[in-house]
Amino acid sequence: MEKILNIHELKKHYGRIKAVHNINIDVERGQVFGILGPNGSGKTTLLSIIMGIIRPQAGTYSWFGNRGEDSGWKKRIGSLIETPNFYPFINLKDNLRIVAQIKEVCAADIDRVLKITGLYERRRYSYRTLSLGMKQRLAIASVLLGDPEVMLLDEPTNGLDPEGIAEVRTIIQDEAGKGKTIILASHILAEVEKVCTHVAVLKNGELLSKGRVGELLGADRVFLISAPDAGRLEELLTRAGMAKSIERKGEELIITCPDSILASELNKFAFEHDIVLSKLLPVKKSLESQFLELVK
Amino acid sequence: MRKLLNIELIKLLRYTSFKVVLGLHFALFLLVVFVSSQINITVPGFDTANLFRFPHVWSYFTWIASWFNLLLAILVIMITGNEFSYSTFRKHVIDGLSRGDLLKGKLLVAVMIALYGFVLVFLSGMVYGSVYTSGTGISTIFGGIERIFIYFLQALAYMVIGLLLVVMLRSTALSIILFVLLRFPIEPIIRSFFPQSFRAFFPMKAVGSLTPVPEFLSISSENGFETPNGADTLSLSEIGILSPGLPFPLQISIVLAYIMLFAGLALVILKKRDL
Numbered sequence: 001m002e003k004i005l006n007i008h009e010l011k012k013h014y015g016r017i018k019a020v021h022n023i024n025i026d027v028e029r030g031q032v033f034g035i036l037g038p039n040g041s042g043k044t045t046l047l048s049i050i051m052g053i054i055r056p057q058a059g060t061y062s063w064f065g066n067r068g069e070d071s072g073w074k075k076r077i078g079s080l081i082e083t084p085n086f087y088p089f090i091n092l093k094d095n096l097r098i099v100a101q102i103k104e105v106c107a108a109d110i111d112r113v114l115k116i117t118g119l120y121e122r123r124r125y126s127y128r129t130l131s132l133g134m135k136q137r138l139a140i141a142s143v144l145l146g147d148p149e150v151m152l153l154d155e156p157t158n159g160l161d162p163e164g165i166a167e168v169r170t171i172i173q174d175e176a177g178k179g180k181t182i183i184l185a186s187h188i189l190a191e192v193e194k195v196c197t198h199v200a201v202l203k204n205g206e207l208l209s210k211g212r213v214g215e216l217l218g219a220d221r222v223f224l225i226s227a228p229d230a231g232r233l234e235e236l237l238t239r240a241g242m243a244k245s246i247e248r249k250g251e252e253l254i255i256t257c258p259d260s261i262l263a264s265e266l267n268k269f270a271f272e273h274d275i276v277l278s279k280l281l282p283v284k285k286s287l288e289s290q291f292l293e294l295v296k
Numbered sequence: 297m298r299k300l301l302n303i304e305l306i307k308l309l310r311y312t313s314f315k316v317v318l319g320l321h322f323a324l325f326l327l328v329v330f331v332s333s334q335i336n337i338t339v340p341g342f343d344t345a346n347l348f349r350f351p352h353v354w355s356y357f358t359w360i361a362s363w364f365n366l367l368l369a370i371l372v373i374m375i376t377g378n379e380f381s382y383s384t385f386r387k388h389v390i391d392g393l394s395r396g397d398l399l400k401g402k403l404l405v406a407v408m409i410a411l412y413g414f415v416l417v418f419l420s421g422m423v424y425g426s427v428y429t430s431g432t433g434i435s436t437i438f439g440g441i442e443r444i445f446i447y448f449l450q451a452l453a454y455m456v457i458g459l460l461l462v463v464m465l466r467s468t469a470l471s472i473i474l475f476v477l478l479r480f481p482i483e484p485i486i487r488s489f490f491p492q493s494f495r496a497f498f499p500m501k502a503v504g505s506l507t508p509v510p511e512f513l514s515i516s517s518e519n520g521f522e523t524p525n526g527a528d529t530l531s532l533s534e535i536g537i538l539s540p541g542l543p544f545p546l547q548i549s550i551v552l553a554y555i556m557l558f559a560g561l562a563l564v565i566l567k568k569r570d571l
Contacts, residue, residue, distance in 0.1 A: 051390045053571040074392035081390055085383040090310045101303050102391040142391075 001028040003065065004150055004181045005050065010059035012045055018205035019045040022059070025200055025210065027183060032176045034196035034213070035185040038295055042205040043185040044082050047154050051079055063150075075103050079152035084139035088128035092119055092138055095127055096145060105146030113141040116171065132159040140168060150181045157191060169195060189291055203295045216290060221261060225253045225270075226279035233275050242269065252279070300393075300401045308405065313374060318409075321367045322416065328360050329420060342516045348428040351440035355510045357421045358447035361413060362507040366479075368409050368451050369458035370472055376402050376459060377468030386571040395566045399463075403559060406455035414448040443507070446548065450506040453551050457499060460558040463565050479504075496542050499558075502550045505541045 005027040012020040020042045027033045037043050048054040050061045051074075063073040086095040096110045114120040117137040122130070130138065136159045143151055153172070157165045172195050176182055186192050192199060193213065200210035209216060227233050230251050237243045237253075242261055247254040257266070263282050270277050308314055337344050347356045379385040385398050393401075421444070425437065457478075462471040483500040495501060541547065 048570075053386050053389050055568070055570055072392075074390070079390050081386075083383070085387040087307060087310075087378070087382060087384060089312065090307070094306055094310060098303050098306055099387075099391055101299055101306075102388060102393055104299070 001030070003027070004029050004031075004063065005183070006062045007046075007050060008060045008062075010046065010049055010061060011057050012049060012054060012205075013057060018042075020049065020056070021205040023202075023205075023207050025207070027181060027198075029181055030176075030179055031198050032172070032182045032184065032196045034192035034199040035183065035202060036187070036189065036192055036199055036291060037185075037202035038187055040204075041187075041202040041295075043187075043202055044154055045205075046202070047079075047081050047152060047183075047185055051077075051081060051152070053081075075105075075146070076148055077150045077152055078143035078145065078148035079154075080139045080143050080156055081152070081154045083158075084135045084142075086127045086135070086138060086142075089126055091124050091126050092130075093123040095138070096142060099142050099145055103146050109145055109147070113144040116144060117141040118167075133161055133164055136160055137164065140171065144171070144175075148180075150183070151175060152183045154185045155187070156184070157186075157188065165191075201291065201294050208294050221257045222283040223255045223257065223263060223266060224279065224281040224283050225255060225266070225277055226251050227253070227270065227275050227277050229275055233270060233273075236273055236275075237266075237269070240269065242266070254283070297400075297404075300397060301404055304401050304405050304408075308375070311375070311378075314371060317367055317371050317374070318412070321364050321413075324367075325361055325364055325416060326420065328363070329357065329424065332360070333424065337516075342513075344516050345428055346516050347510065347512070348424045350425040350429045350432050350437045352510065352515045353421045353425040353428070354440045354443040355507075356515075357417050357424075358443045358507045359510055361417045361447055362450060362504075365451050365454045366476070368413065369454040369475055371409060372402065372406050372455040373458045373462045373471045373475065374468055375405060376462045377466070377471060380462070380466040381468070383571075389571055395571075396563060399459075399559070399563050399566055402459055403456075406452055406459065409455060410448050410451040413451045414444055417444050417447055446506050446544070449548065449551055449555075450503055453499075453503040453506075453555050456555050456558045456562075457503070460562045463562040496547075497550060499554050502547060502554065505547055506551060508541060 003026060005025070007023055007025040010020050010023045023042075023046060025033075035043050035046070045054060049056045050063070060067060064076065066073050087098075090098075092114065093110055096113070097107055099105075100107050100110060111120065111123075114123050117140050119134065119137055119141060122134070127135070127138065136156070140153075140156060143153065143156075151172075156172075157168050160168060169191070172182055172184065176195065176197075182195075184192065184196060196213050198211065199213050199216055201208045201216075225233070228251070230248060230253055234246050234248055234253055237255065238246060242255075242257060242265075244256045244258060246256075255266070263280055267277060267280055333345075333348055335344060346352055379388075379398070388398060389395065429436070458471065458475055461474055462468065465471050465474065479500050483498055487495045487498050487501060490498075496505065542550075
């Protein structure tokens with residue numbers, strides 16, 4: 001697979017605060033790469049460094065195999081970092097004309113992206129007349145301008161209404177469907193879970209975990225079991241080493257198992273010990289619980 | 297370059313405050329020129345209309361134009377300050393401009409504004425000169441016309457100082473205040489600690505001296521008071537009212553050096569800092 005982005009040992013400290021600490025990430029073509037982390041975990045700082053607006057103290061990054069600034073690679077990336085930044089006294093169309101000039105994109109593409117983001121009717125109004133959500137839409141329009149092969153989105157659904165959030169998700173899924181590479185930073189897990197193929201989790205500037213969304217989710221298997229003699233089953237399972245942890249709620253047990261254990265094995269194990277399960281339910285761990293566990 | 301020019305033009309043409317300040321500059325300059333042309337001092341042997349005749353009109357008009365250079369510097373500070381307050385410098389870099397491009401764009405704006413000043417002084421000088429002067433040759437008209445080029449350089453230099461301040465401070469208000477205070481009293485106070493021969497080398501002084509006060513008395517008397525050995529008894533600098541400056545070529549090189557130094561400093565700051 002072609003490597004789109006390589007981040008190597010990036011570091012940026014502000015005094016004693018580690019905004020970004022020795023982070024390594026690779027993004028390959030076609031991935032929808034989620035960067036997850038609580039507020040202040042260094043997501044925006046990391047993205048700002050790889051777009052050249054913050055200078056790292058150590059480490060390197062390369063886009064499309066090009067190291068550093070100014071080798072034309074920015075024209076291939078549409079990015080939205082942190083907040084929409086436009087000229088308040090200039091209308092939407094002219095604001096995008098400035099972006100089109102910088103990216104050397106044909107001005108005819110402006111109407112297309114204004115239509116996608118639902119701003120076409122407002123194109124003659126100055127930016128300052130927009131609501132927060134519409135400003136965010138303009139920022140997304142600016143990302144889409146010129147149909148870039150990579151999209152870098154930092155909290156793209158900030159300030160959007162539920163409809164807007166759904167639209168942004170659709171846009172991301174559409175672009176991903178066209179084979180675009182998308183890097184999406186967010187603290188909203190549902191957002192990442194729904195669209196991403198890969199995910200990296202940051203906390204306090206450090207990379208806690210990274211991998212495929214499926215892998216990260218399926219690292220442990222969790223089962224919900226219900227049996228008449230739950231107490232004995234708990235003891236047996238623990239003794240047999242089949243469970244990492246067991247949580248007991250009356251008749252029900254929530255069992256976290258190593259990923260080699262299958263539901264059928266649990267059932268068989270219980271039956272062999274003369275316990276008949278009345279309920280056996282594999283529980284998919286949501287990204288949220290996984291995330292909360294990671295950042296604990 | 298073309299691209300940077302287009303981008304800056306989109307911004308300037310839609311920025312009302314820019315148009316207002318520029319219009320103010322235009323109106324104030326012409327107003328002062330007009331009002332001063334109406335003043336008639338009738339002292340035998342003196343005629344203020346001489347100030348409006350070729351070639352004196354060039355030194356007189358550039359001197360008047362220099363009063364309003366503050367407005368031009370404020371323009372550049374406003375425009376650049378906006379980029380910081382709207383975080384649009386940041387967006388430009390994200391979208392693909394280099395930090396050098398950011399500075400180049402603003403220098404382009406400064407050059408365009410200085411060019412506007414140049415054209416304004418040239419056209420008004422031509423109009424007034426032609427009205428007041430009767431039957432003059434090309435050499436009289438364009439004698440001393442280098443003053444407009446020097447004025448262009450001066451306006452540019454003030455704007456580059458403004459640019460450096462706003463890149464350093466990232467605040468429009470703060471930069472304007474500091475710019476005004478630097479001219480007076482900050483730099484004069486610092487200058488006073490140095491011997492006379494050094495003082496002309498300070499930036500504000502060096503730039504300001506490019507358009508010296510015209511020799512009102514000797515111009516309006518048409519140099520009628522020269523002594524046989526060529527000394528002008530009405531020359532303000534020879535009388536000692538005005539302190540004699542450095543020779544023009546030296547002054548111009550000092551200012552050119554300052555322009556390059558300040559633009560270079562602004563570039564280093566832009567490149568090193570986070571946006």
